[in-house]
Amino acid sequence: MVFRTRLAIVLISIGVIGLEITLMRVLALRFWSHLAAMVISVALLGFGCSGTILTFFQDRLRRRLRLWLVVLAMAGALAILLSSWGVQKVPLDVHYLAWDLSSEAGHILIIELLMMLPFFIIGAFLGLVLMGEPGHIHGHYGTNLAGSGVGAFLSVALMYHLSTVSLLIFWALLCWGAGLVLIRWSRPAERWWSLVPTLALIILVWVFPTHIELSPYKRLALERSKADTRVIAQTHGPLGRIDIVRGRSLHDAPPGMSLHNPHPLPERNLLTIDGDSAHILYGGRHREDYRFLNATTTALPFALSNQEKVLLIGTSGGAALALAKLHDSKEITALESNRRMVELIRTGSVDLGEHFFDHEDIDIFFELPRTYLRGSEKRFDLILVPLLDGGSGGAGLHAGRENHLHTLETFRTCLDHLQSSGLFVVSVFAHNPPRDGLRLFNLAVEALAREGYDPAKRLALIRSWETVTLLATKTPLTPSQRGAIRSFSGQHGFDLAYLPDLGDDETNLYHRLAEPLYAQSARQLLGPNRQDFVDNYLFRLTVPTENRPYFDHFMRWGHLQTLKKQLKGRMPAFIEVGSLLPALAFAQVTILAAVLVFLPLFFKSPGKAPSRGRGLVLVYFFLLGLGFMVLEMSFLQKMILYLGHPIYSAAVVIASFLLFAGLGSQISRRCAPHYVQAVFRAGLLIALMIGIYLLLLDHWLGLTQGAPLFLRFFIVGATIAPLSFAMGFMFPLGLGYLAGESAFLVPWAWAVNAFASVLATAGTPLAAMAAGFSMLMFAALICYLAAALLFPLAAANLSHPASQS
Numbered sequence: 151m152v153f154r155t156r157l158a159i160v161l162i163s164i165g166v167i168g169l170e171i172t173l174m175r176v177l178a179l180r181f182w183s184h185l186a187a188m189v190i191s192v193a194l195l196g197f198g199c200s201g202t203i204l205t206f207f208q209d210r211l212r213r214r215l216r217l218w219l220v221v222l223a224m225a226g227a228l229a230i231l232l233s234s235w236g237v238q239k240v241p242l243d244v245h246y247l248a249w250d251l252s253s254e255a256g257h258i259l260i261i262e263l264l265m266m267l268p269f270f271i272i273g274a275f276l277g278l279v280l281m282g283e284p285g286h287i288h289g290h291y292g293t294n295l296a297g298s299g300v301g302a303f304l305s306v307a308l309m310y311h312l313s314t315v316s317l318l319i320f321w322a323l324l325c326w327g328a329g330l331v332l333i334r335w336s337r338p339a340e341r342w343w344s345l346v347p348t349l350a351l352i353i354l355v356w357v358f359p360t361h362i363e364l365s366p367y368k369r370l371a372l373e374r375s376k377a378d379t380r381v382i383a384q385t386h387g388p389l390g391r392i393d394i395v396r397g398r399s400l401h402d403a404p405p406g407m408s409l410h411n412p413h414p415l416p417e418r419n420l421l422t423i424d425g426d427s428a429h430i431l432y433g434g435r436h437r438e439d440y441r442f443l444n445a446t447t448t449a450l451p452f453a454l455s456n457q458e459k460v461l462l463i464g465t466s467g468g469a470a471l472a473l474a475k476l477h478d479s480k481e482i483t484a485l486e487s488n489r490r491m492v493e494l495i496r497t498g499s500v501d502l503g504e505h506f507f508d509h510e511d512i513d514i515f516f517e518l519p520r521t522y523l524r525g526s527e528k529r530f531d532l533i534l535v536p537l538l539d540g541g542s543g544g545a546g547l548h549a550g551r552e553n554h555l556h557t558l559e560t561f562r563t564c565l566d567h568l569q570s571s572g573l574f575v576v577s578v579f580a581h582n583p584p585r586d587g588l589r590l591f592n593l594a595v596e597a598l599a600r601e602g603y604d605p606a607k608r609l610a611l612i613r614s615w616e617t618v619t620l621l622a623t624k625t626p627l628t629p630s631q632r633g634a635i636r637s638f639s640g641q642h643g644f645d646l647a648y649l650p651d652l653g654d655d656e657t658n659l660y661h662r663l664a665e666p667l668y669a670q671s672a673r674q675l676l677g678p679n680r681q682d683f684v685d686n687y688l689f690r691l692t693v694p695t696e697n698r699p700y701f702d703h704f705m706r707w708g709h710l711q712t713l714k715k716q717l718k719g720r721m722p723a724f725i726e727v728g729s730l731l732p733a734l735a736f737a738q739v740t741i742l743a744a745v746l747v748f749l750p751l752f753f754k755s756p757g758k759a760p761s762r763g764r765g766l767v768l769v770y771f772f773l774l775g776l777g778f779m780v781l782e783m784s785f786l787q788k789m790i791l792y793l794g795h796p797i798y799s800a801a802v803v804i805a806s807f808l809l810f811a812g813l814g815s816q817i818s819r820r821c822a823p824h825y826v827q828a829v830f831r832a833g834l835l836i837a838l839m840i841g842i843y844l845l846l847l848d849h850w851l852g853l854t855q856g857a858p859l860f861l862r863f864f865i866v867g868a869t870i871a872p873l874s875f876a877m878g879f880m881f882p883l884g885l886g887y888l889a890g891e892s893a894f895l896v897p898w899a900w901a902v903n904a905f906a907s908v909l910a911t912a913g914t915p916l917a918a919m920a921a922g923f924s925m926l927m928f929a930a931l932i933c934y935l936a937a938a939l940l941f942p943l944a945a946a947n948l949s950h951p952a953s954q955s
Contacts, residue, residue, distance in 0.1 A: 165272070231355070315359065432469065610649050
């Protein structure tokens with residue numbers, strides 16, 4: 151029976167991690183990606199609630215353990231489909247969150263409770279296994295972690311082949327299979343118990359929606375509501391669902407295109423990722439059909455000189471490639487993060503005009519900029535970063551998104567790969583009051599200064615009605631270059647925001663603001679009181695770094711009253727949803743966890759365990775939950791840059807943590823006679839390793855950044871292995887000791903550990919934006935060090951209750 155039990159644990163562990171990652175895709179597709187981070191905290195909340203239920207009903211459940219495991223596994227399968235279906239029916243409008251917080255917060259709460267349901271049931275299954283068979287706790291726990299690690303890899307791999315709906319059904323079938331494995335077919339009661347959920351699952355799969363229902367506010371939903379538009383191509387992948395839409399009503403122009411543009415625009419199609427982040431696909435047949443791109447601020451560097459060797463960081467659906475080809479660039483290298491998008495555009499089944507992605511003189515690499523540049527010795531005449539997100543960052547949706555492109559480290563790397571006379575050009579969307587363009591300018595000032603250059607002589611900034619474009623050079627701008635910038639801007643009606651010799655009468659001429667804020671702010675950012683200006687500006691302009699890569703996070707909560715006073719009734723429009731949502735989610739899941747997990751524990755007598763010992767034990771498991779999740783999420787962020795994409799980071803980091811922690815859990819049984827000493831030593835070793843990683847990890851990853859991708863996967867696993875292996879000792883050893891000394895507290899420990907994990911996952915985005923990821927790793931070090939020192943004291947109080955007299 152042990153083999154069958156562990157097979158069921160493997161199936162349900164794969165299913166629960168797969169469900170977690172797939173629900174992130176459901177929320178990103180249904181709403182926007184910033185909601186996806188809630189899934190982890192809600193999943194852990196469900197596990198915590200299951201621990202509380204087990205605390206109250208453990209005796210009753212143990213009497214028919216095998217039957218209850220079958221029921222829970224199959225109920226979990228049903229809950230997966232019911233909850234994901236219900237999430238699609240909640241009428242949440244994220245954009246309205248700042249205007250009607252109470253109403254939209256209620257909708258978010260409903261989504262959280264719906265998502266929690268399957269994790270609550272599956273958590274009860276796993277908790278019941280650990281509680282019901284304490285003699286096998288090490289093996290069961292290790293099997294659970296190993297199965298979860300496999301699930302992390304499998305879920306990503308399957309996203310290349312299955313739609314999001316198909317994946318939900320697949321995970322439900324795995325949980326149902328876990329129930330089948332445990333059925334004792336010789337017992338009629340168990341056969342009959344399994345029949346009802348099996349029939350219900352068949353019906354649910356039959357009637358389950360064939361697609362994820364998009365928010366009506368997403369661009370794809372808006373376009374599909376028009377009678378003459380249709381989806382002509384579609385593909386799925388870990389990076390999102392990609393749709394190409396065609397219709398006579400599509401009249402999109404390049405963002406911020408000059409109002410003086412004399413050239414006609416060719417036929418256009420629309421490409422969306424997860425129903426938003428739109429890119430325009432132009433159907434020009436000849437190179438001349440793309441002359442309208444010259445009327446965008448992104449074309450600025452081509453007005454200065456011929457750019458022979460060009461690096462494009464992002465392709466903007468092919469528009470950036472077309473612009474470089476229009477100006478006869480000889481060597482074009484393009485970096486694109488989404489391989490599926492390029493493959494869909496390349497396919498011969500869709501007629502999209504000239505296929506620039508197929509040109510032999512264009513080299514396309516699917517890597518992040520710093521990953522590519524660290525492995526390349528090339529020097530470029532132009533490194534161009536066009537507009538990349540289709541303008542979908544309205545309402546501050548991207549405030550909590552990690553952006554590794556617009557960071558100090560990436561800008562310095564790009565400057566280092568320019569020819570001596572090369573140009574580095576970046577475009578962003580403009581919002582008023584000014585913030586995006588000013589942070590971009592401040593970032594370039596810092597990058598040039600760190601490289602030893604005088605930024606005042608090497609920068610130019612222009613703007614249209616919608617976009618801001620910055621130009622930086624390693625050599626001072628010459629009079630002819632400054633003249634070319636003036637001529638380009640005047641021809642297209644773009645406003646000059648900064649030039650080394652810009653006069654007051656040259657700025658704020660076309661797209662006028664009440665004050666020439668861009669020019670005034672640029673001078674301040676180059677002046678001696680730069681830091682005072684940054685500290686006192688209404689919005690956050692600090693330089694983003696890899697430690698805090700939040701370029702789109704502008705909200706300063708300390709300036710909220712000033713913002714309210716200046717903007718009056720319009721103030722909610724300037725509150726970033728991407729900042730507000732993590733705070734709201736943290737508050738909600740904390741309250742839910744306190745009510746559903748922590749508070750009920752005080753109404754259940756802990757038996758004969760001494761009060762002090764009980765409290766110390768719960769603090770120990772609280773610290774483990776906090777430290778484990780904070781450390782895992784810190785590594786997730788650090789490995790995005792190293793591996794070249796977030797999905798690779800998620801798969802490798804989660805799998806490595808779970809697999810090696812599972813192995814540590816299996817080995818930990820050998821320490822059973824020496825619980826206290828083993829926990830103490832493991833905790834000190836973990837704290838020491840975290841300290842070493844804080845000092846050396848970035849340097850180590852930098853040395854191997856240019857290695858082939860498969861080798862970097864191995865390096866990440868090898869880097870995480872010793873740390874997660876040691877971490878795998880702490881929980882099962884503590885739980886095993888507790889089972890021997892005070893078995894009644896085992897579900898309490900499970901629940902409190904999950905409660906801490908909920909707080910850690912919900913609070914990490916807020917903490918990262920406020921303090922950075924290095925501080926999070928330091929906090930994890932403190933957690934494990936404190937746990938190591940605390941456990942011997944807790945054990946002494948549990949073993950010697952007389953000392954409490």
